[in-house]
Amino acid sequence: MIQIKNITKKFGKLTVLDQVNLNFQAGQCIALIGPNGCGKTTLIKSVLGMVLPDSGSIEYHKKPIAREHQYRANIGYMPQIGRYPDHMTIGQIIEMIKKVRNQWTDLDQELIEAFGLEKMFDKPMRTLSGGTTQKVSAVLAFLFNPEILILDEPTAGLDPLASEILKEKIIKEKQRGKLILITSHLLNELDDLITEIIFMQDGSVQFHEKNNILKQRTGEEKISKAIAKILKDNQHESNR
Amino acid sequence: MNQIVKIILLDILKNKIVLIYTLILSALCWSSFALEDNSAKGLLTVLNIILFTVPLVSVLFATIYLYNSSEFIELLVSQPVKRQKIWLSLFLGLTLSMVLAFAVGAGIPLLIFAPDTIGLMMLLVGALITVIFISLAFLSSILTRDKAKGIGIAIMVWLFFALLFDGIVLFLLFQLADYPIEKFMVVMAALSPIDLARIQILMQLDVSAMMGYTGAIFKDFFGTSVGLIVSFLLLCLWSIIPFYISLRKFKQKDL
Numbered sequence: 289m290i291q292i293k294n295i296t297k298k299f300g301k302l303t304v305l306d307q308v309n310l311n312f313q314a315g316q317c318i319a320l321i322g323p324n325g326c327g328k329t330t331l332i333k334s335v336l337g338m339v340l341p342d343s344g345s346i347e348y349h350k351k352p353i354a355r356e357h358q359y360r361a362n363i364g365y366m367p368q369i370g371r372y373p374d375h376m377t378i379g380q381i382i383e384m385i386k387k388v389r390n391q392w393t394d395l396d397q398e399l400i401e402a403f404g405l406e407k408m409f410d411k412p413m414r415t416l417s418g419g420t421t422q423k424v425s426a427v428l429a430f431l432f433n434p435e436i437l438i439l440d441e442p443t444a445g446l447d448p449l450a451s452e453i454l455k456e457k458i459i460k461e462k463q464r465g466k467l468i469l470i471t472s473h474l475l476n477e478l479d480d481l482i483t484e485i486i487f488m489q490d491g492s493v494q495f496h497e498k499n500n501i502l503k504q505r506t507g508e509e510k511i512s513k514a515i516a517k518i519l520k521d522n523q524h525e526s527n528r
Numbered sequence: 529m530n531q532i533v534k535i536i537l538l539d540i541l542k543n544k545i546v547l548i549y550t551l552i553l554s555a556l557c558w559s560s561f562a563l564e565d566n567s568a569k570g571l572l573t574v575l576n577i578i579l580f581t582v583p584l585v586s587v588l589f590a591t592i593y594l595y596n597s598s599e600f601i602e603l604l605v606s607q608p609v610k611r612q613k614i615w616l617s618l619f620l621g622l623t624l625s626m627v628l629a630f631a632v633g634a635g636i637p638l639l640i641f642a643p644d645t646i647g648l649m650m651l652l653v654g655a656l657i658t659v660i661f662i663s664l665a666f667l668s669s670i671l672t673r674d675k676a677k678g679i680g681i682a683i684m685v686w687l688f689f690a691l692l693f694d695g696i697v698l699f700l701l702f703q704l705a706d707y708p709i710e711k712f713m714v715v716m717a718a719l720s721p722i723d724l725a726r727i728q729i730l731m732q733l734d735v736s737a738m739m740g741y742t743g744a745i746f747k748d749f750f751g752t753s754v755g756l757i758v759s760f761l762l763l764c765l766w767s768i769i770p771f772y773i774s775l776r777k778f779k780q781k782d783l
Contacts (some may be wrong), residue, residue, distance in 0.1 A: 299782075361608035371599035374540075387531040388607050473668050509703040 289436065289467050290335060295344030297330055297491075301476050302340045303523055304330045305341065306491040312469065315437070317462045319478050320471040322516070327366060330472045331440055331488070335469075336365055350422035360387065366428035368440040368471075370421050372413045378424055379409035385428055402453045418445045426454055430461070437461060437468045443477060455481065475512035487515065494522075532604070532614065536621030541595070546629050547556050549585050553633030553680035556581070561641040564584040568733060571642055571650065575729050578634060579655045579722050583661040584686050590665030591682040595675040602738045605783050615666075619771055622662050623694045646732045651726045656763045660721045661686070670774040670781070717746075718759070721766040728759050766779045 290312040297305040304327045312318060316324055320328050326331040337344055337353060337360065341473075348359045372381055381402075386392060394434040400406060413421065422445045423476050429437060439458070443451040443499045458481055472478055485502055487494040499511070540546060560573035597618065606613050634654055638647045668681035697716055700709070717723045731750045749755040 333783070337604050338602075341778060357608050357610045360606065365606045368608070371602055373597070373600045373603075375539075385533055385603075385607065387535070388604060388609060392529070424702070 289349065290472055291347040291350075292331075292335070292346070292401065293345050294303075295331075295341040295346065297327075297334065297339060300511065304491050305334070308344070308493055310493065310496060312467055314467050315462070315465045317458070317468040317472065317482045318484045319475075319482040319511075320469060320486050320488065321473070322362055322477065322494075325350070326488045327491040328488060329440055332365075332440055332469065332471065335438065336360065336363065336416045344520060345459065352489060360389075361432075362433040362434050363436045364432060366422075366425045366429035366437075366439045366442055368444070370425035372421070372424070374414040375412055376411050377410050378405060381424065382392060382409075382428065384429070385431070389432060391432050394433050396430050399423075399430050399453070400456060402452060403456070419447060419450065428459075430457065435466055437466055439468070439470045441471055443472065443474060453478070462494075470518060475515065476510065479511055482511075485511065485515075487518075530613070532546070532609070533620050533624075536597075536617055537625055540625040540758035542623060543593075545589060546625055548577075550629040550633040553577075553581065553630065554637065561637055562685050563646055567641050571646060571729075571733060572640065574634065575650065575726065578650065579657070579726055580690060582634075582657050583631060583722060586661035587665045587682045587686050589626070589669075590662040591669050591679055593622060594618065594665065594669040595678060599749040602607055602774060602783050603752045604758075611779050612775065615775050617642055619666060622665075623659050624659045628660060630654050635671060640661070645731070649732055650729060653729060653763070655769060657721060657725055659767040660763065660770075661696045663767050663769075664773075666774040667770040670777045689720050689722045693723065697723070714745060714749050718762050721763060722760050724744070728756070 290310075291310055292310040293527055295305055295308050296303070306329075308331060313382065318394045320331070322328055328402060330339055331348075334341050335353075337357070340354075345354065347353065348362075349383075355358055357361075360487050376384070403426075406429060408416075408420070413424075416424070422442075426439075426442065429439065442458075446454065458468060458470070462481070462483075470482065474485075482499055483512070484496065497505075502514050503509065503511070506517045508514040508517060556577050557574050560577065561567065563568040596768075601614060604609065631651065635651050638650055640671040641647070642650070653662055664685050665776060666687060669678045671681060672678050697713070700716070701713070701770050717727055727746055731747060750759055
């Protein structure tokens with residue numbers, strides 16, 4: 289569904305993305321992991337057209353997305369740190385995005401109910417805690433029933449209850465055949481969600497493998513342990 | 529009108545600063561007309577007020593508003609909206625509200641005390657100056673991510689056109705008084721929107737005689753209908769070009 293071909297992005301002298309090639313299909317739930325500053329968020333923002341790559345192309349349904357905007361109607365994006373106009377209330381923000389998208393039907397209000405946001409609709413954004421802001425971000429990402437969901441650190445800052453609600457929602461959407469792209473550091477949380485793993489380091493993709501194959505190869509039960517094992521092996525090799 | 533312009537317009541009109549700006553402008557205009565015994569003198573006072581406060585408020589308010597909307601812009605960029613549309617909507621929203629504030633604040637006294645071509649022209653020139661300085665604000669806010677720097681640039685832009693530029697022109701006039709620089713002065717005037725606007729109104733007010741020989745040259749050029757049209761076109765260029773450059777930069781910007 290989404291094809292990333294050879295994209296490179298530099299911020300000044302720093303190469304954030306270095307010749308990245310990836311391919312995402314519908315029905316996949318992909319975990320994008322790697323150390324801080326390895327280019328995960330930049331990669332996601334490139335797919336959304338918020339960051340424009342220096343070279344290479346990104347295709348959605350075989351069509352390049354450069355200078356396009358309509359494809360974003362099929363993407364729900366939950367940013368790592370949601371930034372919203374301070375003075376607007378939760379209700380106004382949701383209404384505004386509905387207006388901007390011009391979509392009034394086929395709305396998925398499940399998360400609003402599950403998080404109990406209705407009773408906070410007239411609270412201004414500046415008074416909200418980090419976790420509640422994250423809830424608003426999550427609601428906006430799922431609201432328009434998009435076929436692609438891009439979630440940047442979705443559970444960071446959420447309390448265990450909310451984080452469990454969100455996880456269940458992600459699983460539900462995965463079963464409906466959507467493409468889900470998650471970045472996270474909490475590997476244990478991902479165990480029962482994901483089908484594939486992409487590991488990035490220093491702006492390039494180290495490996496892209498199916499979850500079960502990765503576990504078989506390393507002989508580990510948990511993703512976190514499997515990754516740790518691969519990293520250790522890599523270190524051994526470079527030391528030798 | 530598209531949804532985004534509506535949202536921005538409502539947001540700005542709710543802002544108290546625009547209301548205060550309207551009130552101050554109208555207080556200044558009403559009082560300067562009421563204090564002077566003939567309307568030509570009143571017009572000159574109003575002209576100076578317009579050429580001093582309108583650019584300052586337009587450029588500062590627009591720059592600060594743009595920096596404060598960075599979250600809003602970021603939110604919209606991840607939605608299925610063209611970047612061009614976001615930037616244009618911001619521009620439309622800001623210009624519409626500031627021109628409206630100007631029209632209410634200064635336009636009403638102008639049309640009451642000087643209901644002729646000069647009054648109308650002041651209104652038009654004031655509106656154009658508003659648009660020009662909002663356009664310059666767009667340029668200064670896209671040049672840097674740092675809010676303090678951006679506002680600094682905006683203030684420098686205003687300072688340059690409102691004060692420094694006149695100083696430079698005067699300096700050149702005195703230094704090069706022995707040379708035939710009158711034609712050159714006409715070109716110099718076109719380089720500053722505020723001077724362009726001032727000369728245009730002064731020509732209409734028939735006080736060009738006070739400017740000596742340069743005034744006569746100005747009258748020769750700006751007094752004719754061709755000169756008038758050219759200077760209006762120049763003002764229009766001043767309002768479009770900075771915005772156009774900022775639009776091109778915005779399309780390439782990483783958010």
